[in-house]
Amino acid sequence: xxxxxxxxxxxxxxxxxxxxxxxxxxxxxxxRRRKSFWVVVSLAILFTAWEIAGRVPISFAFPTxxxxxxxxxxxALDGTLLPAYLITFQPLLLGVAVSAVLGIGLGIVMGLSDKxxxxxxxxxxxxxxxxxxxxxxxxxxxxxxxxxxxTLAVIMLALPVIVLNSYKAVRHVNPSLVDMCRSFQGTRxxxxxxxxxxDATPVLFAGLRLGIAAGFIGVMxxxxxxxxxxxxxxxxxxxxxxxxxxxxxxxxxxIAVSTLTLAALQYVELRFLRPEKRRK
Amino acid sequence: xxxPMQARAADPAGxxxxxxxxxxxxxxxxxxxxxxxRGINLDFERGKLTTLLGPSGCGKTTLLKIIAGLVPAxxxxxxxxxxxxxxxxxxxxxxxxxxxxxxxxxxxxxxGFGLELKGVPQAERHRIARHYIGEVxxxxxxxxxxxxxxxxxxxxxxxxxxxxxxxxVLLLDEPFSAVDEQNRRKFQEDLLRLVDKxxxxxxxxxxxxxxxxxxxxxxxLLSPRPGRVSQIIEPAIDRTAAPDVIRRDxxxxxxxxxxxxxxxxxAE
Numbered sequence: 001x002x003x004x005x006x007x008x009x010x011x012x013x014x015x016x017x018x019x020x021x022x023x024x025x026x027x028x029x030x031x032r033r034r035k036s037f038w039v040v041v042s043l044a045i046l047f048t049a050w051e052i053a054g055r056v057p058i059s060f061a062f063p064t065x066x067x068x069x070x071x072x073x074x075x076a077l078d079g080t081l082l083p084a085y086l087i088t089f090q091p092l093l094l095g096v097a098v099s100a101v102l103g104i105g106l107g108i109v110m111g112l113s114d115k116x117x118x119x120x121x122x123x124x125x126x127x128x129x130x131x132x133x134x135x136x137x138x139x140x141x142x143x144x145x146x147x148x149x150x151t152l153a154v155i156m157l158a159l160p161v162i163v164l165n166s167y168k169a170v171r172h173v174n175p176s177l178v179d180m181c182r183s184f185q186g187t188r189x190x191x192x193x194x195x196x197x198x199d200a201t202p203v204l205f206a207g208l209r210l211g212i213a214a215g216f217i218g219v220m221x222x223x224x225x226x227x228x229x230x231x232x233x234x235x236x237x238x239x240x241x242x243x244x245x246x247x248x249x250x251x252x253x254x255i256a257v258s259t260l261t262l263a264a265l266q267y268v269e270l271r272f273l274r275p276e277k278r279r280k
Numbered sequence: 281x282x283x284p285m286q287a288r289a290a291d292p293a294g295x296x297x298x299x300x301x302x303x304x305x306x307x308x309x310x311x312x313x314x315x316x317x318r319g320i321n322l323d324f325e326r327g328k329l330t331t332l333l334g335p336s337g338c339g340k341t342t343l344l345k346i347i348a349g350l351v352p353a354x355x356x357x358x359x360x361x362x363x364x365x366x367x368x369x370x371x372x373x374x375x376x377x378x379x380x381x382x383x384x385x386x387x388x389x390x391x392g393f394g395l396e397l398k399g400v401p402q403a404e405r406h407r408i409a410r411h412y413i414g415e416v417x418x419x420x421x422x423x424x425x426x427x428x429x430x431x432x433x434x435x436x437x438x439x440x441x442x443x444x445x446x447x448x449v450l451l452l453d454e455p456f457s458a459v460d461e462q463n464r465r466k467f468q469e470d471l472l473r474l475v476d477k478x479x480x481x482x483x484x485x486x487x488x489x490x491x492x493x494x495x496x497x498x499x500x501l502l503s504p505r506p507g508r509v510s511q512i513i514e515p516a517i518d519r520t521a522a523p524d525v526i527r528r529d530x531x532x533x534x535x536x537x538x539x540x541x542x543x544x545x546x547a548e
Binding site: 186187198 | 348349350367368369370372373374376378380382383384386393394396397398425426427445
């Protein structure tokens with residue numbers, strides 16, 4: 001198919017001989033093959049809509065895309081953004097690490113044992129359903145306004161999602177693979193480590209991604225509700241002085257960081273844990 | 281017409297044979313109120329291919345899984361080489377209807393997985409796996425992943441895996457049901473070649489009458505609700521003949537017809 005199509009393409013471009021049509025063709029070819037082209041188009045539409053909405057303007061507090069972008073560049077260059085991230089990342093990384101280890105561990109145990117499920121599942125189902133933002137002030141009463149309280153806020157949001165997804169991941173393992181392992185006299189440990197965990201990996205990682213996204217929500221809640229630090233401080237400060245472009249730049253940057261973190265996690269999963277996905 | 285069916289009247293339960301490797305004694309299976317199997321007594325002779333055939337709901341797969349030790353029987357006994365067994369064992373290997381291949385592992389690792397679980401060193405299990413990958417006609421596909429193979433090729437991996445552990449009895453649960461018709465025929469021919477070469481005992485579950493008659497030394501017909509042995513047929517077909525000749529052979533066609541007459545009452 002490909003072999004037949006490419007010479008034809010080359011012939012057509014050579015025949016037309018005009019520069020513009022060749023650019024269009026290259027773009028068309030790119031659009032057909034590359035997912036990234038469509039990602040760029042999607043972002044371009046979003047940013048254009050933002051720019052137009054800012055120029056209308058829909059609110060005096062709503063900056064245009066270009067104003068926000070220049071504020072972001074300014075903050076990155078004048079050294080306010082990086083130190084803010086260093087502060088925000090402390091409770092985030094700590095909380096996500098604890099949630100990941102504890103959450104996947106508990107989830108797997110709940111998936112393997114009915115009794116562990118009966119004991120723990122109700123707690124996490126309630127926690128997942130609860131509006132956690134309402135509990136953040138409670139954490140402040142008990143643990144103050146320091147790193148512990150903010151880390152706890154991250155864990156409160158990330159842990160239930162990771163636990164419940166890990167549990168479902170184990171419960172949805174292909175029963176036929178488990179039977180296969182039994183039929184070849186695999187021990188229970190071999191069954192868990194060679195069949196159940198590898199087969200659960202895709203869903204475990206889906207839970208981890210949701211958990212990290214929830215962790216970002218948690219750290220922002222903590223920095224906005226407990227005490228303004230890091231990125232939360234940037235947002236609060238620029239809002240208070242009506243510096244809306246800078247405020248939006250801080251908000252947009254944390255969204256971008258969160259998105260890139262999740263994309264990186266997906267890459268790591270596909271690259272190192274799913275050998276069968278490496279080639280199509 | 282008389283030759284294929286000669287053993288049926290003489291020995292209705294198929295028991296009391298001299299060299300039975302698998303003995304099924306009074307097996308019953310209930311799922312709550314549902315009676316899946318009632319009083320099954322069967323002997324499976326060493327080195328033969330026996331097929332469990334019947335309409336859906338007759339419990340043929342359940343019986344095979346009970347023999348495999350994957351499903352517990354409600355009552356009754358399974359003896360392998362004269363010894364009572366209650367779970368899976370090294371003398372039996374199972375081939376799954378849905379292949380049961382690990383999607384994250386290569387063909388080589390999948391085929392060697394039974395040996396991996398037993399702690400066979402890597403070099404040794406790769407050597408054995410490569411041998412059986414060749415035997416099922418998949419040489420060159422060792423480093424492929426299951427999703428890169430067709431349904432027929434995946435089941436060849438499942439069969440190679442079962443051969444690799446060198447079990448005496450191979451239990452095949454509708455191994456070709458997910459394989460298309462042309463590949464199915466080729467597969468049946470290859471299976472007969474392997475049966476001939478490997479000298480093992482095969483227990484084969486299928487719902488295809490033609491398939492059963494084509495590959496089996498002996499066919500156990502089960503009737504549904506609850507599953508019972510209704511008939512045992514020994515199609516005495518000359519397997520040295522070419523596959524196309526066998527499929528047009530009068531004896532072959534007569535047995536197919538005979539079984540259909542027995543089963544048609546269960547068809548809706």
